[in-house]
Amino acid sequence: MARNYFDLFELPAQFDIDPKELAARHRERIRVWHPDRFAQGTSEERRRAVAMSADLNDGLKVLRDPVSRARHLLSLRGISTDEETDTNMDGAFLMEQMVWRERLEEGAARPEELTALAAEVAESRDAKESELARVLGDERATDLGRARVLVRELQFLERFTRELDCATAEAL
Amino acid sequence: MALLQISEPGQSPDPHSRKFVAGIDLGTTNSLIATVRQGEVVVLADARGDVLLPSVVRFHADGQVTVGRAAQQAEIEDPLNTIASAKRLMGRGCADVVDCPYRLACGIEGMVRIETAAGVKTPVEVSAQILAALKARLEETLGGPLSGAVITVPAYFDEAQRQATKDAARLAGVEVLRLLNEPTAAAVAYGLDRNPEGLYCVYDLGGGTFDVSLLRLSEGVFEVLATGGDAALGGDDMDAAVVALWKARGAKAESPEEIRRLLRAARDARERLTLETEVAVDVAPIYVGLLSRADLDAAIDPLIDRTLAACRRVLKDGSVRIADIGEVVLVGGATRTPRVRERVGALFRKTPLHDIDPDRVVAMGAARQADLLAGNAGAADMLLLDVIPLSLGIEIMGGLTEKIIPRNSPIPASRAQDFTTYKDGQGALAIHVVQGERDLVAECRSLARFELRGIPPMVAGAARIRVTFQVDADGLLNVSAQETTSGVESRVTVRPSFGLSDAEIERMLQDSIASAESDAAARALRELQVEADRMIEAVGAAIAADADLLAPGEHDIIAARIAALKEACGGEDPKRIREETAALDRASAGFAARRMDAGLERAMKGRSVTEFR
Numbered sequence: 001m002a003r004n005y006f007d008l009f010e011l012p013a014q015f016d017i018d019p020k021e022l023a024a025r026h027r028e029r030i031r032v033w034h035p036d037r038f039a040q041g042t043s044e045e046r047r048r049a050v051a052m053s054a055d056l057n058d059g060l061k062v063l064r065d066p067v068s069r070a071r072h073l074l075s076l077r078g079i080s081t082d083e084e085t086d087t088n089m090d091g092a093f094l095m096e097q098m099v100w101r102e103r104l105e106e107g108a109a110r111p112e113e114l115t116a117l118a119a120e121v122a123e124s125r126d127a128k129e130s131e132l133a134r135v136l137g138d139e140r141a142t143d144l145g146r147a148r149v150l151v152r153e154l155q156f157l158e159r160f161t162r163e164l165d166c167a168t169a170e171a172l
Numbered sequence: 173m174a175l176l177q178i179s180e181p182g183q184s185p186d187p188h189s190r191k192f193v194a195g196i197d198l199g200t201t202n203s204l205i206a207t208v209r210q211g212e213v214v215v216l217a218d219a220r221g222d223v224l225l226p227s228v229v230r231f232h233a234d235g236q237v238t239v240g241r242a243a244q245q246a247e248i249e250d251p252l253n254t255i256a257s258a259k260r261l262m263g264r265g266c267a268d269v270v271d272c273p274y275r276l277a278c279g280i281e282g283m284v285r286i287e288t289a290a291g292v293k294t295p296v297e298v299s300a301q302i303l304a305a306l307k308a309r310l311e312e313t314l315g316g317p318l319s320g321a322v323i324t325v326p327a328y329f330d331e332a333q334r335q336a337t338k339d340a341a342r343l344a345g346v347e348v349l350r351l352l353n354e355p356t357a358a359a360v361a362y363g364l365d366r367n368p369e370g371l372y373c374v375y376d377l378g379g380g381t382f383d384v385s386l387l388r389l390s391e392g393v394f395e396v397l398a399t400g401g402d403a404a405l406g407g408d409d410m411d412a413a414v415v416a417l418w419k420a421r422g423a424k425a426e427s428p429e430e431i432r433r434l435l436r437a438a439r440d441a442r443e444r445l446t447l448e449t450e451v452a453v454d455v456a457p458i459y460v461g462l463l464s465r466a467d468l469d470a471a472i473d474p475l476i477d478r479t480l481a482a483c484r485r486v487l488k489d490g491s492v493r494i495a496d497i498g499e500v501v502l503v504g505g506a507t508r509t510p511r512v513r514e515r516v517g518a519l520f521r522k523t524p525l526h527d528i529d530p531d532r533v534v535a536m537g538a539a540r541q542a543d544l545l546a547g548n549a550g551a552a553d554m555l556l557l558d559v560i561p562l563s564l565g566i567e568i569m570g571g572l573t574e575k576i577i578p579r580n581s582p583i584p585a586s587r588a589q590d591f592t593t594y595k596d597g598q599g600a601l602a603i604h605v606v607q608g609e610r611d612l613v614a615e616c617r618s619l620a621r622f623e624l625r626g627i628p629p630m631v632a633g634a635a636r637i638r639v640t641f642q643v644d645a646d647g648l649l650n651v652s653a654q655e656t657t658s659g660v661e662s663r664v665t666v667r668p669s670f671g672l673s674d675a676e677i678e679r680m681l682q683d684s685i686a687s688a689e690s691d692a693a694a695r696a697l698r699e700l701q702v703e704a705d706r707m708i709e710a711v712g713a714a715i716a717a718d719a720d721l722l723a724p725g726e727h728d729i730i731a732a733r734i735a736a737l738k739e740a741c742g743g744e745d746p747k748r749i750r751e752e753t754a755a756l757d758r759a760s761a762g763f764a765a766r767r768m769d770a771g772l773e774r775a776m777k778g779r780s781v782t783e784f785r
Contacts (some may be wrong), residue, residue, distance in 0.1 A: 027393070031555055032772045035584060035645040039349060039545035042710045043753075044761040048768055050644050053584030073355070 004076055005059035015070060015136035026060040066112065066129050067076060067154045069149060070136055079144055082152045093153055096124075098172065114168045121164065125157050184496070191319040193546040195357070195538025198299060198323055198337065200406060201226050201379030201505060204532060205306040205321075205368075206539035207314070209552055213361075213536045216313050224531060225309075227379075229301045230254040231290035239305040248436065253288045257408055258298035260380040261286075262340075263332030273428055283336070296336050300343035307346055307662055322542040324534050325383040327353035328608050329399035329560045331619050334647055337619035347702070348628040349545045351646040356396060356558055357537030358503040361528055362388050364540060364552055370498035371397075373486075375516050375524065376534075377479060379396035379502035380406040384483050386490040386497075395557040398490035398580045401483045404477060407439070413471040414438035423459035423696065430458050440466060446508050469511045476515050481520060487685040489580050500524040505531050521596040558583055563650060564641055567604035567613045569594060576641045579609065584649055588640040590656075597629040601637055603653055603662075624653040624662040700749045704741050707753055708734055711760050714767055721766045733759045 006013040009025040030053060031037075045150040062068045071081050100117065107113035132150045135143040191692065194207045194216075202224040206215040217223045222241070230243035231253045240244070251676070252275055261269060261284045266276060269284055277285040277292050282398065285292045306785045307318050325337050334351055341348045355374035362372070369390050376383040383401035387394055415423070426430050437455045444451045500516060502524045507513065516524050528536070544551040559582050565575040566589070573578040577587050597667045601624045608616030627635055636656040643649050654661045711730060715722070722730075733752045738753040 015490040027360065030557065031393075033768070034555055036350070036541075036545060036555065036558070038709055040547045040713075040759055040763050042707055042714070043757045045710070045763040045768060048765065050584045050642070052585065052768075053645075054584040054642060057585055058587060145545075 003055060003059075005055075005062050005072060007078075008055060008059045009063070011063075011084060013076060015066075015073060015133055016082070017069070019064060022063055026056055030056050037160065067130065067151060070132055070151045070154075073136060074144060074148055074151065077144060079148055081148055081155070089126065089156075090149065093156075097156060098152060104160075104164060111168065114164065118161070118164055118168065121157060121161055124147070125154065127160070128154050129156070178729075191546050191548070192307075192310065192314050192316050193225055193319055193542040193548075194321045195352075195535050195540070195542050196321050196323045196346075196545045197354070197357075197532075197535035197538060198259065198302060198325075198340075199227055199378055200257050200381060200408065201227055201307060201532075203302050203445045204535040205310050205448055206532070206535040207306055207310065208539050208543040208548070208551070213539050215532050215535060218309055225302065225305060226256075227302050228254060228256045228257065229258070229298045231288040231293060235290055235691060237290070237301055239301050246617055248429055248432050251432045253290070255286060255288070255293070255298045257380055258295040258302075260408070261295035262299065262496055263330065263334075263336040264295075264473035273431060283332075296340045297343065299337065299340035303341055303344035303346050312410070315726035316491055316760055320347040320477075320542065320546060322350045322352050322357075322538040322545065323348055324352050324354045324538050325377070325397075326355050326376075326401065326403055327355050327383040327385050327399040328381065329404045329557075330403065330562055330617055330646075331564075331647075332617070333403065337649070344552065348646075349542055351382070351648075352538050352541055352556070353382045353385065353396070353558055353647075354381075354397065354534045354562075355399065355503065355532045356387070356394060357541065358384070358387045358501060358528075358531050359387045359389070359394055360540050360554065360556065361533045362501055362525070362537075362538035363394060364501075364554070365528065368498065371492060372499050372501060373497050373520065374503055375479070375483065375507065376401075377504065377506040377512060378406045380408050381407055382479050384479070384486050385487050386492055392552075393557065394554060396559045396582075397492065398486045399559055399561050400486040400489065401561070401658070402478060402482060405478060406504070407590065409475055410442060410468075410472045410506065410509070411435050411438040413475060414442060414468065417467065417471045418453075418461070419460050421459075421461060423455075434458060442509065446510060465510070468509075472511060476512060479512075480515065480519050483516075496521055497522075502526040503530050503533055520736060529552070558645075558647070560585065560643055562607045562617075564605070564611055564638060564643070565605050565616075566591075567606060571613045572611055573606055573608070573613050573616055575635075576639065577643060581643075581678065583643050584645055586640065588638050588643045591637045591639060593627065593630065593635045593637070594632055596632050598632065598635070599627050599629065600625040601627065601653070603639060603651070605649070605651055619649070620651070622651070622653075622662060624655065624660065626658075626660045627655050628658050628660075630657075634727065692726065697744060697749075698747050700746050700753070701741050703735055706752045707756055708737060711756065714760070714763065718767050718770065722763060722769055726763060730756070730760050730763065 009022060011017055011022065033049055033052040033056060034048060035049040035053060038045045062072050074081055100121065103113065103117050107117060128150050132147060136147045192207065194205050197204045197503055204215055204223055204225065206213055216224045218225070220572040224587050225240045226244040228240065228243040228247065230238045230246050230250060242255055247256060251273060255274060264284050265282065266284055269276065277287050285294055310318050322342055323337060325334055338348055338350060353375045358376060359372055372387045372389060374385045374387065381401065383399065383404050385399040386397045388397055415438050418434065423434060425434050433455055437453055437474050437681040439498065441451050441453050445463065445465050445468050448486065450462055451465050454460050497520060499521045500522060502516065507526065507530050513524060541556065559575060559580045561576045561579060563579045564577045565573045568574045576589050577585050578654055602621060604621045605619040605623060606613055606616040607619050624637065637653055638656050639651065639653045641649060641651055652661065711734060715727065715730065733756040737756050740748045740752040
């Protein structure tokens with residue numbers, strides 16, 4: 001079973017968290033657990049310090065990003081967002097992806113076209129993240145099915161954004 | 173003559189309570205050792221008063237070894253047995269090395285080997301000689317043994333290069349407290365000196381490596397946001413660029429001696445051009461001519477371009493804009509070049525800092541970190557949060573890389589990922605660990621291969637193989653793999669493909685200088701005894717500090733194990749010492765865990781007073 005990172009930072013298991021509070025909690029814990037604090041310690045202390053610090057760093061990373069935070073929340077409730085075992089996606093969403101992909105390929109030589117596309121993708125991501133915050137906001141969140149769809153779509157968009165960034169960097 | 177030191181009243185250092193620990197900058201061109209004495213960092217000099225030890229080692233046919241200036245002076249008369257810039261060969265295979273001035277013994281798997289008059293040597297052995305010379309310098313100066321050191325490595329060093337550095341320390345008999353990234357060490361030296369807050373960019377161009385790191389300093393925490401660079405780019409390449417220019421102008425150099433002479437002249441001319449605008453070059457009969465600063469600038473501009481591209485990438489990785497950067501710090505001898513300062517200043521739109529000697533700053537920061545790790549009273553209260561420079565991943569179907577821990581992840585780091593089988597009834601899985609940013613495995617650095625065997629027969633895709641990567645605070649990797657439905661497990665400490673095997677290290681320990689006074693078995697025994705002593709001391713200190721956390725009867729159990737371990741240490745049986753050390757570790761594990769939890773609670777309470785006021 002995966003570790004519960006909300007517990008690690010003593011935060012409520014919900015989508016809405018204060019990023020500053022998360023960072024502060026990570027900082028105060030890593031100050032205590034960092035292996036440098038146990039350089040003169042026993043082997044057991046040093047092993048635990050490495051493992052705990054690694055968990056804290058991974059936990060910060062998972063909870064800081066909205067999509068991975070949502071994935072983590074869903075996995076804590078036994079819902080997998082794995083793409084490999086489930087390729088079933090919304091038709092309209094896939095259609096939009098295909099159109100965007102074509103524009104990405106055609107835009108390779110035109111930076112301004114890529115910039116426009118990036119703005120559109122960012123807008124779509126923002127809308128989905130806001131909706132995710134609505135359906136997954138607090139501990140009573142119930143529409144987990146919708147949250148799962150949103151997470152999967154956002155993962156697609158994340159990957160597409162990375163490719164788009166690469167293409168933009170090359171075109172410039 | 174050395175001045176006698178008088179300590180401040182009331183601060184009289186007790187020689188028995190203080191451990192001699194040091195920061196070592198194991199550089200491509202020069203190496204240094206520094207330590208903290210009475211709160212001040214001291215960079216230690218040799219008998220002549222030189223703090224820079226040229227990283228040059230000469231192997232004589234009779235087995236004698238000279239290190240430093242004496243070796244450097246023989247560079248031209250004995251170029252094949254006098255090894256300089258060995259750092260560039262650390263953790264490298266033959267295929268990685270181009271344009272090496274030595275006779276390489278190729279056709280052997282693994283790390284590069286150099287043929288010398290004293291036999292075949294690895295870069296690890298060369299580096300060990302340099303470390304041993306620095307260790308001897310400290311022990312002569314301070315009059316006591318070196319108990320541990322923080323050794324710096326380029327931030328951009330990969331796993332194999334880091335492991336090779338650790339192996340060199342082991343050969344030299346230097347206990348590594350931590351491998352510390354050079355730009356981070358430099359930031360510590362600047363940060364503790366000025367105590368500023370905000371974003372720092374450290375531009376570190378040494379003899380053979382280039383690093384750039386972006387750090388955020390706040391309240392004694394040095395947090396690396398992103399790091400980048402090139403593990404094979406530095407002053408040596410500038411020299412080569414100048415030599416290429418001279419060759420284009422008619423210089424004829426064929427033999428190793430001639431090439432060495434030209435390289436030496438290039439370095440010399442480059443250094444003189446820091447202050448002058450034109451210098452005369454006389455390497456008769458190979459080459460005679462003039463070199464202007466404009467010539468030099470044109471020759472090295474392509475190299476500087478590469479460093480600036482790395483700077484831009486790091487800014488992007490750290491999501492930082494140029495305008496947000498508070499200070500730019502220059503580190504490394506090659507940053508004395510006016511053209512480098514000019515172009516770095518132009519990129520960041522501010523004058524870079526270089527008021528701490530760029531040759532010493534790394535060793536100074538490392539000494540501070542060593543002082544802290546040794547638990548010395550009065551050590552600076554700071555915390556370094558570093559990152560891994562290159563992504564770690566494994567090979568998946570089709571020769572592709574799946575990244576498990578992306579570059580710039582904070583360390584220690586740990587990440588698990590699930591994989592599955594690809595054929596029905598597949599009973600084993602080969603795991604190939606790679607490091608690098610490219611999608612194709614062939615374009616990444618191969619770190620290690622291992623196998624997970626004994627997977628029960630299942631249809632393709634049914635097995636769940638969880639591969640866990642753990643990177644420790646030195647940036648070194650441990651990998652384990654487990655089939656989660658059956659529990660079959662396999663675990664490796666990565667010994668890089670371009671590294672040395674344990675057996676090789678054993679052999680080297682036998683021939684090494686450090687073990688000249690004793691044989692390898694005695695050496696191994698001593699290592700175990702040191703570890704056991706450390707353990708006894710740590711557990712004793714823990715009991716003294718937190719006796720109230722001991723469970724009923726626990727004190728007696730632990731005390732019995734300590735007594736047994738002490739007795740084992742008095743004997744000569746390595747197996748028994750190892751077993752008793754492990755037994756004490758097990759017996760005190762519960763106590764250690766409670767102490768750590770209590771420590772966390774105390775820290776949280778301390779916070780709530782200030783934070784929820």
